[in-house]
Amino acid sequence: MPRRRTQDRPRGPGSGLRAWVVVLLSVAGCGSTGPTEEALPLLDDSPPPPQGDGALAFDGAAHYATVGTAGFPFGLAAHTITLWVKPRRAAGDETLVALRKDYQSGVQLGLQDGVPTAWRVYARRPYVSASDPLAVEVWHHVAYVYDGAEHHLYVDGVERGTGTLEPNNRTSTGGWLGSLDGERWFFQGEMDRVRVWSEARTPEQIxxxxxxxxxxSEALVLELSFDETDELRAYDRSGRRNHATLGDGFPEWAPERVPSDLPSDLATD
Structure with a gap:
């Protein structure tokens, strides 16, 4: 089956599933003289209770997911992206999280030969990068923070880089996990606890x-824990309903659901 890339279009809460549907009914024999409007109930896309402790495993060749971006910040405004990753390799360019508007604007957080790096989507210039590659087959916490003036990159709670390049200035209308666009820069490894805030988190909060x-936090606009059993949907628990669709709904492109072996007694050094 040829790859069909998700179109770059605005994504509202729950990818549009919460819209009211209005049906015009022609009523005959009921005393009505014309069509009437009947509002159907909202589809319930609220997250189910967590079921176990899960993560996503990406194959580095075809797996990706897309997420909603309701409430995401303007490109020049403060924002934070955090997640846990367990990389399988330290070679090539890999995308962890990409928040973008087409290819005109946005941020791509990923790995370059295993080194955590954040880039501008347009022209793909690096905002900030760490100095050392992540150890493979080990869980790491990666955090990217833009405070309105500087970019900060944290690895396992320790700041590893800063930068001052002006960011792209458009609000993200598409979010991606494990690939820039479903076509390239695929991540190989496991991913858990993906979060986005419309504020700059402090070192203490990281x-x-x-x-x-x-x-x-009121500024939390995405929280994906992958702790559900729905194979092709991961639920956003921030309250924004920015749910993720795995592989655009195609099982062959969907990352695998696996038990998370992220340690429960995590702490900074």
């Missing part, structure tokens, strides 16, 4: 995230 603290 350390708390590493230690397993509560991420709750």
């Amino acid at each position: 350390a708390d995230d590493v230690a397993g603290g509560d991420p709750s």
